[in-house]
Each structure stands twice: as structure tokens, then as C-alpha cells.
Amino acid sequence: xxxxxxxxxRKRVLPGFTLSLGTTLLYLTLIILIPVxxxxxxxxxxxxxxxxxxxxxxxxxxxxxxTVTAAAVATLFNALYGLLMAWVLVRYEFPGKRLxxxxxxxxxxxxxxxxxxxxxxxxxxxxxxxxxLESAGISVVYTIWGIIIAMTFTSIPFVVRTxxxxxxxxxxxxxxxxxxxxxxxxxxxxxxxFPAILPAFLAGSTIAFARSLGEFGAVVFIAGNKPNExxxxxxxxxxxxxxxxxxxxAAIALVLLIMALTLLLISNLIQIWxxxxxxxx
Amino acid sequence: xxxxxxxxxxxxxxxxxxLLIGLAVVxxxxxxxxxxxxxxxxxxxEGWAVYAKNITDPQTLHAIWLTALVALIVVPVNMAFGxxxxxxxxxxxxxxxxxLVTLIEIPFSISPIIAGICYLLLYGRQGLLGPFLxxxxxxxxxxxxxxxxxxxxxxxPFVAREVLxxxxxxxxxxxxxxxxxxxxxxxxxxxxxLPNIKWALLYGAVLCSARAVGEFGGVSVVSGNVRxxxxxxxxxxxxxxxxxNVVGAFAAASTLxxxxxxxxxxxxxxxxxxxx
Numbered sequence: 001x002x003x004x005x006x007x008x009x010r011k012r013v014l015p016g017f018t019l020s021l022g023t024t025l026l027y028l029t030l031i032i033l034i035p036v037x038x039x040x041x042x043x044x045x046x047x048x049x050x051x052x053x054x055x056x057x058x059x060x061x062x063x064x065x066x067t068v069t070a071a072a073v074a075t076l077f078n079a080l081y082g083l084l085m086a087w088v089l090v091r092y093e094f095p096g097k098r099l100x101x102x103x104x105x106x107x108x109x110x111x112x113x114x115x116x117x118x119x120x121x122x123x124x125x126x127x128x129x130x131x132x133l134e135s136a137g138i139s140v141v142y143t144i145w146g147i148i149i150a151m152t153f154t155s156i157p158f159v160v161r162t163x164x165x166x167x168x169x170x171x172x173x174x175x176x177x178x179x180x181x182x183x184x185x186x187x188x189x190x191x192x193x194f195p196a197i198l199p200a201f202l203a204g205s206t207i208a209f210a211r212s213l214g215e216f217g218a219v220v221f222i223a224g225n226k227p228n229e230x231x232x233x234x235x236x237x238x239x240x241x242x243x244x245x246x247x248x249x250a251a252i253a254l255v256l257l258i259m260a261l262t263l264l265l266i267s268n269l270i271q272i273w274x275x276x277x278x279x280x281x
Numbered sequence: 282x283x284x285x286x287x288x289x290x291x292x293x294x295x296x297x298x299x300l301l302i303g304l305a306v307v308x309x310x311x312x313x314x315x316x317x318x319x320x321x322x323x324x325x326x327e328g329w330a331v332y333a334k335n336i337t338d339p340q341t342l343h344a345i346w347l348t349a350l351v352a353l354i355v356v357p358v359n360m361a362f363g364x365x366x367x368x369x370x371x372x373x374x375x376x377x378x379x380x381l382v383t384l385i386e387i388p389f390s391i392s393p394i395i396a397g398i399c400y401l402l403l404y405g406r407q408g409l410l411g412p413f414l415x416x417x418x419x420x421x422x423x424x425x426x427x428x429x430x431x432x433x434x435x436x437x438p439f440v441a442r443e444v445l446x447x448x449x450x451x452x453x454x455x456x457x458x459x460x461x462x463x464x465x466x467x468x469x470x471x472x473x474x475l476p477n478i479k480w481a482l483l484y485g486a487v488l489c490s491a492r493a494v495g496e497f498g499g500v501s502v503v504s505g506n507v508r509x510x511x512x513x514x515x516x517x518x519x520x521x522x523x524x525x526n527v528v529g530a531f532a533a534a535s536t537l538x539x540x541x542x543x544x545x546x547x548x549x550x551x552x553x554x555x556x557x
Contacts, residue, residue, distance in 0.1 A: 021375070031433050036399055105548075109491050109542070114541075
């Protein structure tokens with residue numbers, strides 16, 4: 001097919017095509033595709049009736065509800081915080097700006113177990129934050145708020161790091177024109193800046209949401225993991241494995257996998273859509 | 282004042298940046314700086330002697346060694362994979378390139394714990410290959426191979442993602458010139474391509490190492506948590522925490538935090554190099 005499609009214009013000049021593509025495909029197949037296929041096959045083995053029974057059992061439903069709710073709240077916060085950080089880091093000059101910028105990478109670099117440990121101790125009754133909150137009658141550790149905080153921390157960089165480059169590349173002449181026409185700063189932001197960064201903002205938020213749905217390490221420390229109350233879906237899958245209930249684990253994992261891949265697809269579609277609408281530079 | 286009717290009201294406009302910067306700094310201090318400092322504060326809360334004793338605990342030392350070993354296996358393999366993938370996609374045209382790039386990125390969107398479950402369903406005793414492995418007395422799960430494989434899954438995109446865009450941006454002209462001068466494939470790669478991508482390659486390797494060292498969810502499924510045997514450092518943190526040895530957990534965590542901070546510093550140095 002390729003030989004017919006492009007016979008004269010481009011013959012393969014550079015060597016190593018078969019070797020490099022072969023290595024890539026072999027590695028992807030062995031490391032990623034076959035294990036994922038194993039999950040799908042195991043999931044298919046369960047059969048639709050039993051699969052539904054597992055998924056609609058009260059404990060699974062509660063775990064899924066807690067996971068989605070906490071992830072949604074964490075994403076909402078990070079969308080706003082990320083937007084603020086991107087704006088501040090791109091548009092203003094102030095001392096300590098580079099440090100603030102570097103700090104945005106900490107949640108990615110820090111192992112999730114370490115983040116979970118630190119947040120748990122910080123928010124427990126004798127921690128820096130916990131002691132203040134407890135005296136106000138608010139407990140975070142072992143409640144859904146703990147889950148939300150853990151998810152928030154681990155997905156902080158997504159919105160900042162996707163919005164930042166787009167904001168940097170934004171054509172300043174549009175805003176200058178708006179200023180000369182007498183537009184107020186808020187109008188300029190909502191009518192010019194925000195529409196331009198919206199695709200990146202949505203894509204970043206989608207990935208943050210996906211990451212929060214799958215977060216495990218940070219959450220298990222702080223959540224207390226009470227069934228039906230503070231048990232997240234990925235932990236329930238883990239518990240099913242430890243009970244040697246492989247069907248139960250596979251079913252829950254499959255649901256999480258489908259959610260993750262759907263969100264990846266949505267994020268990619270947003271980016272493709274925005275690439276089409278962006279003016280050629 | 283009223284004579285300047287055309288200019289927007291100034292005092293309000295200058296207050297907004299200060300408010301936004303202040304809000305950004307306060308939120309970041311609470312969300313990022315506080316947890317980071319708290320790790321060292323708690324690790325050292327009982328003094329340096331206790332800290333040293335916690336770090337040199339045989340199980341923690343073994344966990345540090347195992348974690349380093351896993352990273353030493355995973356990172357070079359991922360560098361080779363990243364280069365191969367980037368070379369195939371960036372230097373050649375073939376149908377399905379977009380799909381290939383998406384496949385490489387899949388581990389980013391799959392939760393590590395799901396990756397762990399995938400591996401258990403493949404290599405575990407009840408897994409698809411379970412009977413075969415048992416028959417040939419091969420142990421992959423709850424042993425080093427399982428930990429390495431899951432870490433490879435989780436970190437697969439890290440090097441490729443850094444090297445690929447750079448190779449694409451650099452095009453194929455230099456390599457094509459080398460071909461016309463009679464260079465062999467290996468010579469082209471070593472003399473032309475590698476010098477061009479070395480900083481991106483290192484950058485990817487640093488990110489990959491940091492991620493490999495800190496992997497928790499996937500590893501906790503396949504490691505079996507055998508104390509002093511298959512416990513990596515992040516798992517050791519959890520174990521100490523569950524043992525109510527909080528200061529010990531923070532000591533182990535501080536080691537991981539230091540690695541993360543070093544990785545970030547190296548990363549930003551490489552970014553400067555890469556641009557220059």
C-alpha cells in the first residue's frame with residue numbers, strides 16, 4: 001500500500017526503520033498491550049450477568065460514587081487554582097516567581113505514598129493543619145475531605161502545565177486592541193483570553209480528573225478506607241485481589257480502565273478540535 | 282482626575298495583580314510547601330541520631346537497595362525503547378503513526394494500580410499464564426521480575442515523550458546528508474542524532490528515574506510486600522506507617538523526597554542546557 005501511495009516522492013532513505021519499529025511494537029505489546037488484554041479477557045470471562053452483579057453491588061457502587069465525587073471536587077478546585085497559577089506565572093513579574101514555578105512540579109516528582117503520608121500527618125489531630133481544624137470541629141483525615149485533599153495534591157500540575165504554554169503564546173495585539181477600544185480587564189479576560197485558553201484548560205482538567213479517579217497511593221493513607229464511606233474504587237479492586245476474588249477485581253478494574261480511556265479520548269478530541277481552530281502561525 | 286476620561290480607572294487595576302499573586306503564593310504555601318517541609322520536620326523531630334538509626338534500619342536499607350536496582354534496570358530499558366520509538370515515528374513516515382503515539386501514552390492515563398492488576402491477571406497463579414509459569418517453576422509475581430515489569434509499564438512513555446517531539450522538530454536533513462556521505466546506520470545515530478537529542482534523552486531519563494523510584498500503586502499489587510525481600514522504598518513507607526512507626530516512615534519518605542528534589546533540580550538545569 002505505501003509503495004503504491006508514495007512511490008517516487010519518498011523512498012526510505014534512513015536506515016533502521018524495521019529495527020526501531022520492531023523494537024517499539026515488541027516492547028509495547030509485551031509491556032502494555034498483553035497485560036491490558038489479560039484484564040479485558042479476564043473481564044470477558046466473568047460474563048455480562050455476573051459483571052453487572054459485581055458492579056451494581058452496594059459496596060462497589062458506593063466506592064465508585066465516592067471516587068467520582070471526590071475526583072470531581074478535586075478537579076474543580078484544581079481547575080480554578082491551576083488557572084490562577086498559570087495566569088500569575090505568565091502575566092506578572094514578582095520576586096520568587098521562578099521558585100513558585102518550580103514548586104508546581106513537586107506533586108509529580110514526589111512519590112504518591114510520600115504525599116499521602118505527609119498529608120495524613122499534616123491533617124491528623126496533632127498535625128499543623130489538623131490541630132487548627134480539629135479545634136474548629138472539622139475533621140479531614142478518614143473522611144471524604146481527606147480523599148479530596150489527596151487527589152487535589154497529586155493532580156495539581158495538570159491544569160497549570162497545560163494552560164501555561166498556551167497563555168505564553170497568546171498574541172498580545174488582540175488584548176492591546178481591546179484596551180484601546182476601552183475594554184475593562186475582566187471583559188478582556190472573559191472575551192479574549194479565556195476563549196483562547198479554553199481548549200487547553202478543558203484538556204488539562206480532563207486529565208486531572210482521570211488522574212484523580214485512579215489515584216491510589218496518596219488516598220489509601222488518608223482515607224481510613226471504611227467500606228461504603230471512605231473506600232475508593234481502586235482500593236476495593238485491590239481488596240478483592242487480596243481476597244483472591246479475581247473476577248471482582250477484574251470487573252472493577254475494567255470499569256476504571258474504561259473511564260480512564262474515555263477521558264483520554266475526550267482530552268485528545270479537545271486538543272484535535274482546538275488545533276483545527278487555531279490560526280496557523 | 283476627571284479630565285482623563287479616556288484612561289481606565291488605575292487604582293483598581295493595580296490592586297488586582299497584587300491580590301492574585303498573594304492568593305497564588307498563600308495557596309501554594311498551604312498546598313505544596315507545607316507538606317514538603319513537614320516531611321523533613323517529622324523525619325528529624327526526634328533528632329539526627331534517631332533519623333540515622335531509622336535510615337540504617339536493615340529493612341529500610343534493603344528497600345533502598347531494591348528500589349535502586351529496579352530503577353537501574355527500568356531506566357536504561359526505557360531509554361532504549363524511547364529512542365527506538367522516537368526514531369521510528371520521527372524519522373519515517375508510515376500509516377498508523379498517530380495510533381502508535383497514542384499507544385505509547387496509554388500508561389499515563391491508566392492508574393498504576395490497574396496496571397498492577399493487569400499483570401496479576403496475566404502472570405498470577407489464577408492468571409492467563411499462571412498454569413504455564415507454575416509448570417516451569419517461573420516466579421514473576423511477588424518477586425523482582427513483577428516489580429520491574431509493572432514499573433516498566435508505568436514509566437514507558439517518559440523518555441519517548443521527551444525525545445520524540447525534539448526528533449520531529451529536527452527533521453531528517455542532517456541524517457540524510459550523512460547517508461549521502463556513506464555513513465552507516467550506527468554511525469549516523471551515534472555521530473548525528475545522539476548529540477542532537479542528548480539533553481532531551483537525559484531529561485526523560487531523569488523524569489523516568491524519579492517516577493520509577495516512587496512507584497507505589499502498581500508495585501503494591503505485584504510485590505506481595507515481603508518484608509526485607511520485595512519491599513520497595515515507597516512500600517516500606519506504608520509498612521512503617523501501618524506499624525505506627527511514624528517517625529521511621531517519615532525518615533524513609535525523606536529519602537524519597539530528597540531523590541525527588543534532586544531530580545527536579547537536575548531537570549531544571551537540563552532545561553536551561555536544552556534551550557541554550
